[in-house]
Every structure is written in structure tokens, then in C-alpha cells.
Amino acid sequence: MRGFFNAHCHLELGFLRGVIPPGLPFADWLREVVRHKRTARREDSAAAVAAGLFELRESGTQALLDIDSLGTAPGPLRAVQMPAISFTEMIALDPAGAGSALAYARKRQEFEGPLAPGQAFGLSPHAPYTTTPDLIRAAVAAAHETGQFLCIHAAETPEETELLVHGTGPLHAFLHDMKALPDNWQPPGMRPIAILHACGALGPRTLLAHANDIDDGEVNLLAETGTRVVVCPGTHVYFQRGPFPLERLVEAGVSVYLGTDSLASNESLSMAREVELATGLAPGLSPAVIVGLADARRARDFGLEV
Ligand SMILES: [Zn+2]
Secondary structure (H helix, E strand, C coil), X not given: XXXXXXXXXXXXXXXXXXXXXXXXXXXXXXXXXXXXXXXXXXXXXXXXXXXXXXXXHHCCEEEEEEEECCCCCHXXXXXXXXXXXXXXXXXXXXXXXXXXXXXXXXXXXXXXXXXXXXXXXXXXXXXXXXCCHHHHHHHHHHHHHHCCCEEEEECCCHHHHHHHHHCCCHHHHHHHHCCCCCCCCCXXXXXXXXXXXXXXXXXXXXXXXXXXXXXXXXXXXXXXXXXXXXXXXXXXXXXXXXXXXXXXXXXXXXXEEECCCCCCCCCCCCHHHHHHXXXXXXXXXXXXXXXXXXXXXXXXXXXXXX
């Protein structure tokens, strides 16, 4: 059997396996993740990364796209030499912080030094609701300059859309309580995909994670621009979310991939399980099509050799 390509993971959060019970609303789950990340010991996260890489290997994953915010993933990743991109995450909701967030991400990559042969860094402005248009534009320019790919969480929940369009809802309360919003913060008044489009962030060198809350026009825009999308069946099931976008995306011709997401919102890093869950969530697609989405050879779309 050929191996799998896991196109979305946060190995650094593996220490949260089984810690946050399923069923919490997304904003409440985020509060728990932030609380645990703040008190996490670096060695626990690094050990979870190493254990996660072992689990990926054992369950047939041959190539990986991973998000790194704590700096604990590049070392263990380098040691296993799996073809991979480590996306350095950036979060900054204050427009004044855009430049420093990008500069810090690039410094982290520089400090880390080169990864193993066949591995590369990428940039991840976390999401339209945790960054600013300035930071997204700057990340697009930096990625263009360095040849790195971008990964951005986008349109994950209706709450994200509500926050960005109206400035209200549970994610606004979350960011307010975190004191993450500047005093004069105003919502952009646009849906997540429109914000990314306006920032020049859509295109074949960008991977969007989730894209659950998207309308037909947005699906077509992703197809027209060649923007790539990774969906995460295990996380979808964990949050008991509504319609899964996989069928619509595939039918519109969008390049779609499957990922496990993190063990904070999934019980396993097995891609075979993701394929099985996706088959249940997208009954209109043949199992052969869904298995194909997770094929290791699809990592070549991101310049990875498998
Ligand atoms: Zn994610």
C-alpha cells in the first residue's frame, strides 16, 4: 500500500491528547488550548512531537505539513527526516504588531537553521480573526520572496464569520477576554475568504485549513485562484460540526487534501482513520476518490519528494 500525506497537523499540541473533552463550543475549546499552552512545559510539547512523529510513521504517513508556534517541532522533525513543511505560526491582532510578528517568525526560522534535506519552512499567519490584513499582506510578500508556502486557518466556523463581519459573538468575547484586541478595534466587515482575497493571499502557494463556512461563490473563487484547501474529518467530528465542505470543494475542482489537525481536537494521528471518517462525512464521493486525496504523492504539490 502506498503511504499517506497528512496536510494539516499541530504536533506541538500532542500533550493535549484526551485533555479537552469533545462537545465544547469552539471559542470555549480555544480558551482551554490557550490556558494549557501558557502553562505547558517545553519538554512535554517536544516529547509529544516526537511521539506524534512515531505515530504518523507507524500508521503509514510519509509526508507532513505541520504548524509550529512553540518552536518545539523543528528539532524532532529534523531528526526523523520525513518530507515535511514546518509552518511558523504568527498571531497579531494589533496593526502595530504586524511587522514584528513577521520579523520574529523569520528570526525563529533563521535561529533554527536548515531542516533536514527534503524539509522546508513555511509561514502561517494563523487566521483572518487572529491577524491583521497588514500581517497577511506582509506574509504573502515574504513567502513570495523566499519561495515558502503559506498555511492559513480560514472560515473554520460561523462564529469566525460573525466576528469578522459584525464584530460580535463568542469569538469576540474570547479575544476581548484575552485582551488581544486593540482599544479601537473595528471588524473588517468582510467574510474570511474575501479578506484573504483582498490581501492577495489566494493562489496555488496558499493552503487554507478547514473552509467549512463558505458559500458557492467562495468555493468557485478558491477553484479559480488555484487555492488549496485541507479539511480535517476528525476535528469536524470532534466538534460535531454541520455540513462538511469536501464534496462541494472536490466537485468545483478545488485541490483538496486531508489532515488530522491536532490531538487537542482529534483522538488519533492515523490518516487511515481520517479517510474512513471522510467517507462517512462525504457520502457522495467514492471511497477511491477520498483515498486519493490522502495519497502520499500529493505532497509533491508542495514541493515535497515522496
Ligand atoms: Zn489547525
